[in-house]
Amino acid sequence: MSIQIDPITGAPRLVAPGRTARLDETDGACPFCVGSEAATPHETGRREARGSWIARAFPNLYPLTDPHEVLVPTPRHVTSWRDLTLQELTAGLELLLERRAAPQAPGRYVHVFVNDGVAAGASLEHAHAQLVVVDHEYGARLTRLLHGDGCALCALTASHEAGLEITRSEGLVVLAHPAPRLAGGLIITPARHEPEPEPGSSSAASLATSLAAALRATDPATDINLWLAADGVDTHWYLEVQPRSANLAGVELALGIHVCAADPAATAAAGRARLTLLDR
Template sequence: MTEQTPITNDPVILAPGREQRPNVFAGPPCPFCPGAEDQTPPEIARDGQPWRVRVFPNRYPPTEHAEVIVESASHDDSFDELQPDHAALAVALTFDRYRAIEANYVSIFKNHGRLAGASIPHLHSQLVGTSFVPLRAAREGEAFARAARCPLCDVREHPIIAETENYRWIAPRGSRLAYQQWIVPKAHEHDLAEPRELASLLQWSARAMRGISDSFNWAFTTFPHQPRGHWYAELFPRIAMMAGYELGSGTFINTVDPVDAAKLLSDASNPDRPAPEAFARRGA
């Protein structure tokens, strides 16, 4: 159910049933592991037999349209530990489900670890469809529509962590949170594309963030109704809780200079392994 805030009428999703979500951090069994398929709603899609990636409706949905993408059969995998083709498959299947959900707006996000809001440690992402465009995406869509020039078509003034042929991985100068990152397509695209290269960058980022914190989030902001929009993925490790000033004012205090964050993330992203295919690494 959706309500609105009293003054500005911003949408708020009320989902009391989500209080019943299991806390698998407290111990097994895990409903996402092979052999426990009957503990989830009937699957929507899978890849492989036995499966490598599996999709099913969220048993505790915040809205009518909510899906879970379990990205590995192994309980202990992290996204950066997947083989490159497996990671690309997970991202491609997520994109397929994003396009299939019939909702006004579909959010893609990952909660990894307790501080990031995960209740189940098994590797997974989520899709949530809403009847409204979330406030941030709506405001940014309006900003793109007003702009004389797209602010994301050239992000070279921001510290660049790394890039591929089609994406740049940056630490925005106006980062709201410590070690916040964006992955931005170089081409002006308002909706999702190029999953394989994106998967490589997500793996590098996950590896770097796990060196900073056991918990991290990522989320995609897309503009399906605004052709002048330019989609991006936002990623950040969870190292501090929002306090009274942030919650009360809506203004963030970032304790890490994005230039320093970019260098640390670049150094931490892949200290031992060779770069993924098509990855042209650059210092910040």
């Protein structure tokens, strides 16, 4: 695998021919379920309870980058992060933040993401997350407007005029993305400027609570992509939640201009209504 630069446009492309050999679940038992540990590479980390694992991480058999890890947040065969319990979310996020902070590639960007469902790019249905490492310049594209006094997220979390806030808890705010890639996009971010979520149970528990709320606020019929944007320097970290509410077509693929078919304020109102209904 390698990053190639398109000689026509100058855009980066990640070339990984080995990905064509990825597992097909029709071939047998799910490799992420309890009892199938031998089907994965040796663990890089785990969380345990009552003598058994509740979350585990290991290298991806078909890596995009080196390193490339998979994290499974539950031994249960759960097919969506929406269906994880709060305890499972907390354990999974705690391990994910721990693995993200591990000294895997000094000076490079650790990209954490979830492909939840076939439309979101998942090749195995058991809920999982992934971690890849790329040159820092690629991660910086996600955070370049989030520095210091001019931080866009600081301004957004402090303002209530746009009606984008859905809920807030334990210092974290769930907002409708003001300019999402596709309809229904949300952001989870701290109300105060913080460069990255700290590893540890307290940080993971707070993030789990907000992530659970964000997932419940989305249209349950959509698959979802999640990714963490944090460079660990002086930018304002956030977790983006993007329902796959439409396919990418000619404008998006050619021009890189995403088409959002919903008003973000309407997305926020729908999210608040879903939470109110589910919390009754």
